[in-house]
Amino acid sequence: MDIIVCIKWVPDTSEADVVVDKEGRDIKKDDLDYDINDWDRFAIEEAVQIKEKVGGKVTLVSVAPEDAEEMLREGLARGADEAYQLWDDSFEGSDGYAIASILAAFIKARPFNVVLTGTQADDDCAGQLGGMLAAMLGVPGATLVHKISIQDGKAEIIRELEGGLSENLEMDLPAVISVATGLNEPRFVSIRAVRKVAGMEIPVVDREGVGVEESKVGSRGSRTRIEKVFLPPEGEGAEIIQGSAEEAATRLAEILKEKGGIA
Amino acid sequence: MKNIFVLAEHRQQKLRDTTWDAIAAGRDLAGKLGADLTALLLGSNIDPLAEQVAKECSKVLAVDDPKLEQFNSDAFIKVLVALLKDRGPYVLLMGSSNSIIDLASGLSASLDAAYAPDCLGFEVQDGKLMALRQMYSYKVNALVSFQNADSVVATLRSGAFSFTPAGRAAGAIEKVPSPIASESLRKRFLKFVEAEKGDVDIASADIIVSLGRGIGDEPDMEMFQALADAMGGVLACSRPIVDKGLLPKYHQVGTSGVEVKPKVYMALGISGAFQHLGGIKGNPLLIAVNKDAKAPIFRVAQYGIVGNLLDVVPALQEKIKELKG
Numbered sequence: 001m002d003i004i005v006c007i008k009w010v011p012d013t014s015e016a017d018v019v020v021d022k023e024g025r026d027i028k029k030d031d032l033d034y035d036i037n038d039w040d041r042f043a044i045e046e047a048v049q050i051k052e053k054v055g056g057k058v059t060l061v062s063v064a065p066e067d068a069e070e071m072l073r074e075g076l077a078r079g080a081d082e083a084y085q086l087w088d089d090s091f092e093g094s095d096g097y098a099i100a101s102i103l104a105a106f107i108k109a110r111p112f113n114v115v116l117t118g119t120q121a122d123d124d125c126a127g128q129l130g131g132m133l134a135a136m137l138g139v140p141g142a143t144l145v146h147k148i149s150i151q152d153g154k155a156e157i158i159r160e161l162e163g164g165l166s167e168n169l170e171m172d173l174p175a176v177i178s179v180a181t182g183l184n185e186p187r188f189v190s191i192r193a194v195r196k197v198a199g200m201e202i203p204v205v206d207r208e209g210v211g212v213e214e215s216k217v218g219s220r221g222s223r224t225r226i227e228k229v230f231l232p233p234e235g236e237g238a239e240i241i242q243g244s245a246e247e248a249a250t251r252l253a254e255i256l257k258e259k260g261g262i263a
Numbered sequence: 264m265k266n267i268f269v270l271a272e273h274r275q276q277k278l279r280d281t282t283w284d285a286i287a288a289g290r291d292l293a294g295k296l297g298a299d300l301t302a303l304l305l306g307s308n309i310d311p312l313a314e315q316v317a318k319e320c321s322k323v324l325a326v327d328d329p330k331l332e333q334f335n336s337d338a339f340i341k342v343l344v345a346l347l348k349d350r351g352p353y354v355l356l357m358g359s360s361n362s363i364i365d366l367a368s369g370l371s372a373s374l375d376a377a378y379a380p381d382c383l384g385f386e387v388q389d390g391k392l393m394a395l396r397q398m399y400s401y402k403v404n405a406l407v408s409f410q411n412a413d414s415v416v417a418t419l420r421s422g423a424f425s426f427t428p429a430g431r432a433a434g435a436i437e438k439v440p441s442p443i444a445s446e447s448l449r450k451r452f453l454k455f456v457e458a459e460k461g462d463v464d465i466a467s468a469d470i471i472v473s474l475g476r477g478i479g480d481e482p483d484m485e486m487f488q489a490l491a492d493a494m495g496g497v498l499a500c501s502r503p504i505v506d507k508g509l510l511p512k513y514h515q516v517g518t519s520g521v522e523v524k525p526k527v528y529m530a531l532g533i534s535g536a537f538q539h540l541g542g543i544k545g546n547p548l549l550i551a552v553n554k555d556a557k558a559p560i561f562r563v564a565q566y567g568i569v570g571n572l573l574d575v576v577p578a579l580q581e582k583i584k585e586l587k588g
Binding site: 011013014015017018020027096097100119122123124125126127128129130131132134135136139140141142143144156158159160161162163164165166167168169170171172175181182185221222223224225226227228229230231232237238239240241245246248249250252253254255256257259260261262263 | 403
């Protein structure tokens with residue numbers, strides 16, 4: 001079983017103070033911490049668990065600049081067998097479509113049974129890669145998947161709908177499966193595992209190595225262009241209760257009592 | 264763009280609200296671009312649904328095939344490509360649901376169209392279409408334009424477009440033979456799976472203390488339970504808490520979890536992503552405690568405390584105890 005996992009290096013904005021940059025087309029990223037996209041950690045773990053069950057090879061791939069090497073190396077420590085970093089100056093400014101084009105070109109050139117991705121990335125909040133890759137590779141795709149079993153050249157999956165409802169589907173392989181968070185428990189990475197992969201080579205593959213045309217990548221190859229970013233209007237918003245924790249708690253307890261928040 | 268298409272969504276032979284989201288957005292955009300609006304309805308035994316859609320849209324293209332009973336992305340993409348490939352340039356609008364997420368981006372690539380997911384609105388400047396969407400943990404708005412493609416596929420944030428029934432005379436329903444009648448599918452629906460039911464039913468609770476990512480990796484769950492107990496409420500949570508195994512799935516509030524309609528909703532360390540807020544109905548008293556003063560939750564809460572949960576929660580529990588005497 002050849003499993004390819006596509007992962008993304010994203011700025012962590014979940015609790016950070018977000019500021020629009022000078023050009024007004026993106027946010028300031030210099031002070032933000034980067035990490036693997038949360039959803040993708042689950043994709044790596046799922047790939048390694050499938051390999052542990054049915055055998056095979058797990059390949060990690062990311063379209064990411066130099067700094068992202070640590071993410072790929074951590075993925076190797078989690079049990080992946082090899083990792084490729086796809087980067088070329090011409091990739092700068094790629095939108096989701098251009099990134100999908102790069103990954104599809106890379107994946108097409110090698111054997112694969114399953115491609116795993118996270119369903120969504122925390123930076124563009126688009127949830128587009130898995131579906132685009134499936135279309136570009138000419139294979140079926142599924143998103144928001146929270147259970148996968150592989151058997152006899154097929155994948156049986158359960159994917160999330162709304163209100164607690166899910167659907168059970170069967171897919172022919174090869175396929176692109178985009179996972180939901182929480183479908184497994186990503187393993188703890190031991191120091192021993194980190195040491196074991198410390199010397200492994202992580203090839204950096206450029207545009208020609210990937211085999212994708214220059215017209216397909218970067219802002220030139222993108223189909224969307226961000227004209228402007230801005231912080232949403234504040235609106236009325238909450239009345240912020242000021243004071244020390246003690247003072248604020250006192251006031252809040254009174255509000256709760258008054259408004260039926262204490263039964 | 265001469266044509267605006269909207270996709271009608273259904274499940275178990277009923278139209279879903281995303282259909283009306285799409286028609287509302289479609290009417291608005293058709294007006295801005297001076298384009299025609301056409302609804303697409305793909306399903307099995309669709310006549311009753313087609314009539315409902317035709318009341319709100321002057322033209323309906325309908326494909327009837329048992330393979331289209333479920334929103335199977337493999338079947339839907341094939342049929343929509345056959346329907347739309349010679350009708351460009353167009354904008355195809357679809358509501359945002361977990362069924363549509365499964366097919367939309369793949370469809371856009373198959374149609375060679377640009378893709379804009381989860382749009383909050385559209386602008387037309389000098390004839391150029393732009394979509395408003397959100398990025399970076401939903402904290403930043405972005406205005407996005409399109410290039411290198413004649414057509415655009417967009418999905419719509421639920422609740423961002425308000426639908427007013429027009430209920431005009433019936434629109435024309437054109438039936439198109441199924442282009443996949445003799446094709447086998449690579450993806451097959453087996454069955455629906457219902458969520459497991461737990462010992463706590465948050466859907467019927469009046470007072471909810473809800474926990475989010477901001478409670479940290481090794482939270483003191485007893486501290487939060489003690490607050491819920493003092494208030495006479497139950498513990499609920501957002502998705503990351505379930506993902507970390509801190510509470511079972513039936514405690515999760517949100518579009519993919521449980522819909523709740525309490526009188527009081529206390530959000531602790533919850534950032535306020537729309538998937539979570541989508542599960543809170545009935546306009547409760549919403550109180551947020553979060554250390555990030557810019558968390559989106561403060562835009563929808565009535566009262567907020569910016570502070571550390573480890574300080575605020577025990578103090579609050581103590582004060583409530585005092586008040587209860």
